[in-house]
Amino acid sequence: MEVTTMVHTLTPAAELGADIDDVARLLTADGERIADSVLDPWIADVDAAQLQALYRDMVVLRRIDAEGVALQRQGQLGLWAPCSGQEATQIGTARGLRADDFTFPSYREIGVVYARGARPSDFVLSWRGEAHSTLEPETMHSAVPQIIIGAQTLHAVGYGMGIQRDGADQVAVTYFGDGASSQGDVNEAMVFAASFGAPVVFVCTNNQYAISEPVRVQAAAPIAGRAPGFGIPSMRVDGNDVLACLAAMRWAAAHARSGAGPAFIEAVTYRMGPHTTSDDPTRYRDAAELERWRARDPLTRVEAYLRSRGEFGDEFAASVQAAADDMAAQVRAACLGAVTKPAMSVFDNVYAEPHTGIAEQIADFSAYLDGFAEAEGEVAR
Numbered sequence: 001m002e003v004t005t006m007v008h009t010l011t012p013a014a015e016l017g018a019d020i021d022d023v024a025r026l027l028t029a030d031g032e033r034i035a036d037s038v039l040d041p042w043i044a045d046v047d048a049a050q051l052q053a054l055y056r057d058m059v060v061l062r063r064i065d066a067e068g069v070a071l072q073r074q075g076q077l078g079l080w081a082p083c084s085g086q087e088a089t090q091i092g093t094a095r096g097l098r099a100d101d102f103t104f105p106s107y108r109e110i111g112v113v114y115a116r117g118a119r120p121s122d123f124v125l126s127w128r129g130e131a132h133s134t135l136e137p138e139t140m141h142s143a144v145p146q147i148i149i150g151a152q153t154l155h156a157v158g159y160g161m162g163i164q165r166d167g168a169d170q171v172a173v174t175y176f177g178d179g180a181s182s183q184g185d186v187n188e189a190m191v192f193a194a195s196f197g198a199p200v201v202f203v204c205t206n207n208q209y210a211i212s213e214p215v216r217v218q219a220a221a222p223i224a225g226r227a228p229g230f231g232i233p234s235m236r237v238d239g240n241d242v243l244a245c246l247a248a249m250r251w252a253a254a255h256a257r258s259g260a261g262p263a264f265i266e267a268v269t270y271r272m273g274p275h276t277t278s279d280d281p282t283r284y285r286d287a288a289e290l291e292r293w294r295a296r297d298p299l300t301r302v303e304a305y306l307r308s309r310g311e312f313g314d315e316f317a318a319s320v321q322a323a324a325d326d327m328a329a330q331v332r333a334a335c336l337g338a339v340t341k342p343a344m345s346v347f348d349n350v351y352a353e354p355h356t357g358i359a360e361q362i363a364d365f366s367a368y369l370d371g372f373a374e375a376e377g378e379v380a381r
């Protein structure tokens with residue numbers, strides 16, 4: 001019997017860099033509102049007050065980020081993972097969710113955590129080494145920011161399958177980077193989500209780098225193009241356009257909520273700062289590239305748009321500034337006012353019941369601390 005095999009050859013885009021502007025967009029870099037027949041219906045209700053609120057969120061977020069960097073530089077935090085430049089992706093998508101949806105962010109999604117209702121201390125205490133985490137997932141409807149690259153995508157799919165079994169209509173949303181898209185976990189998560197039709201939104205924040213690795217090294221074609229291969233519809237959106245990000249999430253969440261299965265967003269943006277405060281990005285990217293992205297700043301384009309509509313007055317500007325100042329002061333106070341817990345408290349709340357394994361670890365650690373006591377005279381127990 002003759003067996004015929006049809007082979008389709010899909011040709012990836014030749015020049016990934018040239019495709020950066022091949023994205024769904026509603027606000028140009030100059031703040032001009034342009035039409036997009038797919039996105040427009042999703043933001044038809046967004047009035048001046050809502051747009052101002054999105055702008056305020058982004059300014060506050062940028063300020064939290066600057067405060068985090070400053071506190072780290074002053075030795076008050078062990079590390080910080082800056083998100084400057086990614087405000088529109090984080091705020092736009094997070095504000096497109098219901099309070100009872102559940103987010104699974106990575107360490108850089110400070111704005112998602114903020115939008116879910118984080119307290120000032122939630123931004124700093126774990127980077128200060130005072131707590132494993134201070135977030136309250138049950139009230140915030142967000143998991144603790146993940147440091148293991150891509151692991152949270154599997155957690156989101158598990159949660160999404162739980163939503164299905166409850167017969168509920170929430171969605172689970174997971175955020176991960178362009179680098180994470182190379183991880184097995186992320187690909188396994190997409191296979192499971194698609195196979196089970198789980199209500200999951202995948203948000204890939206393509207900020208162009210995985211530490212020093214440029215996206216073109218690990219993605220020969222736009223990352224959004226992969227999702228349809230898993231059976232997941234996708235959208236490649238301008239990650240520096242808050243309106244487009246809001247619209248994209250509303251589209252994706254509605255799709256997942258309807259029972260149609262997962263959806264995928266690739267938000268094309270740029271990390272303006274270092275990977276973390278221990279990284280030096282001048283070693284792997286040039287100043288001209290940074291300047292090209294500075295011209296696409298997510299905040300200035302909304303400001304320009306609001307100004308063009310007469311909706312960016314002095315009073316509004318002052319209130320935004322005051323909100324950012326107030327948040328920065330609260331974050332700083334939460335950091336500087338932290339009371340370091342005794343070293344032995346690291347074992348608290350790890351297991352519900354004591355067991356011999358943990359008893360051994362407690363004894364070992366206690367003996368270890370005794371060594372310092374001899375050398376330094378005193379150690380907080």
Ligand SMILES: Cc1ncc(C[n+]2csc(CCOP(=O)(O)OP(=O)(O)O)c2C)c(N)n1
Pocket residue numbers: 108147148149176177178179180181207209210211271275
């Ligand atoms: C499983 C795993 N492997 C490696 C690392 C080390 N690591 C930390 S951040 C990072 C790059 C992540 O890049 P991307 O997914 O693009 O996210 P971004 O940091 O740009 O937000 C790596 C490899 C890790 N944290 N976890």
